[in-house]
Amino acid sequence: MRAFLIGSTLLTALFAAVAVGRGAQPTPAQAETSCNASVVHYEQNRDAGQGLTELPWIAGGRGRQRIVGYLFYYPSVLGDRRANQERGVVIPTGGAVPGGANAKILWVPRGPSALSMLVTARQLDGPGAFRQRLHIASGGSYPSIITIPRAGCWQLTLRSGEAHATVVLQAIDAAPSGTCDATPIREEPNPALLSTIWIETIGASRPIYAVGSIHDGGSASEGATIATGGRKVMWVPSAPESVGLSLTVIGRRLDAVGIFRQQFPVAYAITPPVGPVFPSTIDIPTPGCWLLTVRGAKAAGIAVFGAVALTSN
Structure with a gap:
């Protein structure tokens, strides 16, 4: 798998500037509830039998x-x-x-x-x-x-x-069929990011942050939204040692039938941010409610997006 070296000018042209603070601990998405439920793993279980490798x-x-x-x-x-x-x-x-x-x-x-x-x-x-x-x-x-x-x-x-x-x-008690609660957009300073608009994946491992096209056609209060047809998102691991040389993004539509899979190579910038980071063009094929499972070598998590079709003026 090729790893790309990215200069600061090109990186800024692709995405909002991101600086990775490696020593800081991530802020939890929510406070722990009173029920200490078993943690859901989204990384592949190495012992999984045939037909089980993609399951949480x-x-x-x-x-x-x-x-x-x-x-x-x-x-x-x-x-x-x-x-x-x-x-x-x-x-x-x-x-x-x-x-x-x-x-x-x-x-x-x-x-x-x-x-x-x-x-x-x-x-x-x-x-x-x-x-x-x-x-x-x-x-x-x-x-x-x-x-x-x-x-x-x-x-x-x-x-x-x-x-x-x-x-x-x-x-x-189950939510109504068709519920689509998108991943919250964070609008506060993050110790690992310069960007003030970001999301984080949820899973057993430390989160993977995302910046870029994460609130297309909607307000931050509506949660993560992304336009169909290919939008740029930068994935930034909070634990760089856990991701490896590539990142896999698996999309599954939650409100209808639909699935896609993409893989993106690691990139290293010669000036901050100092990688590893994963520039991506997420190509969601249809509007709807989409679950993205994001996997590195030893880290994985999920994010839910509302996908929208942007109309041209």
């Missing part, structure tokens, strides 16, 4: 007791700010997501397991409790539709053979 996931336990849960339902809730602006996992009550699909989680133990898995659920902020028994499927995995009866903070204890893990889910 959570995990509990250590070593041979470890269990990973692949969140098949998660794109259906990521239009909701309670999911796309929090690092912790959320799940709709009742076992169904907006649009009527099931809230499916596939549990995959690392060590030896049994023919069934017992799920014992306890509400941490109320009196609720329930149990579910799951049956083994191909590859030693356990498909499930976790049906949580009421909103709240729920701890799930999973047991099967040597596998024994605990995860915490924030159960919510």
Whole structure:
């Protein structure tokens, strides 16, 4: 993969000037909630089987007791700010997501397991409790539709053979179908950026910042917006050692069918900002609500954009 060296004049012509302050800690997107829900990972799990590598996931336990849960339902809730602006996992009550699909989680133990898995659920902020028994499927995995009866903070204890893990889910009443809460635009000074208009990805790793065409055709209060047809966005990792030589952006439309994938090489400027940075032209094909999953070598996160078609004067 080629890495480009960019001078300050060219970099400024492409994007708003950005200076990367490597020693500062990022400001969280939101204050932590009272429910310490298990963190959702958007980076690829190196142990994922066929068909699972693109899915968000959570995990509990250590070593041979470890269990990973692949969140098949998660794109259906990521239009909701309670999911796309929090690092912790959320799940709709009742076992169904907006649009009527099931809230499916596939549990995959690392060590030896049994023919069934017992799920014992306890509400941490109320009196609720329930149990579910799951049956083994191909590859030693356990498909499930976790049906949580009421909103709240729920701890799930999973047991099967040597596998024994605990995860915490924030159960919510589902938002209306078609909800599109775009990633908030930040308009305050950022210790890592000179730009005062920026967004940050949400995920298990430290965030990746974005500046450039992130509020096309809308006000900052409406959240991130971008025009279709190719717009320039600069991605700036807050942890440069975690991104590698290229950045992958996967777009998935949340309110209709649509998907795209782009890859951008790292660039290093000879004057501040002193890389690595990732200049990109994000080519969203149609207006709508779009989830962008941004992945480097060891870092990943998401951002939600409202895509608009700009009209010429």
